[in-house]
Amino acid sequence: MGSIRHQVADGAKGYPIISHVFNKHLSVWNSAGILLNRMRATIVAVVIVVGCLVASTSHAGELLMQGPSVHFGSTDHNDANLGLGYIDEYYAVGAYYNSYSKITAYAALHWEPIHIDRLEFGAVLGLGTGYNNTPLSPVGSLTGRVAITDNWGAWVLLVPSAHGVVNFGLGYRW
Secondary structure (H helix, E strand, O other), X not given: OOOHHHHHHHHOOOOHHHHHHHHHHHHHHHHHHHHHHHHHHHHHHHHHHHHHHHHOOOOOOEEEEEEEEEEOOOOOOOOOXXXXXXXXXOEEEEEEEOOOXXXXXXEEEEEEEEEEOOEEEEEXXXXXXXXXXXXXXXXXXXXXXXXXXXXXXXXXXXXXXXXXXXXXXXXXXO
8 A cells, every 4th residue: 555645646547637636736735735834934933033032121132134154065055044033142042044945943042251352252052943854953053253333243153063054144232
């Protein structure tokens, strides 16, 4: 016994119209399911970011706009890891398109012990979606920030992985 698709396709041999209609509708339903999963992930990420922005009124935070990435030793990964997040002295949340062109929503702890003039260095470690066909996977990076002005900063995120990734971003601190 094969899958339902194979059983119907086998049963429809000799009836090309039935087979064609079945395959066409199955494709439409698969596409709709993929779209709904992406929409769900985007809504979850937006809710997380907005919730943290509202909850963070007690101390200053930073809106982080993630931009392009460089994948070392790999040419088949997505380098347009665009995303939006919120980061403060204790935590980071947000969402981005990951290296596999899937949406990752994340929540993480943020630690930034090194401050030298306009430079800041630290790390982010937490959980995110969209990797390894599991609901949640560990995510993290080493972080560096250069203050451009009192409010604006350029971010560099170094993601340790099998191939190594560097992501660039721009932040606005209030």
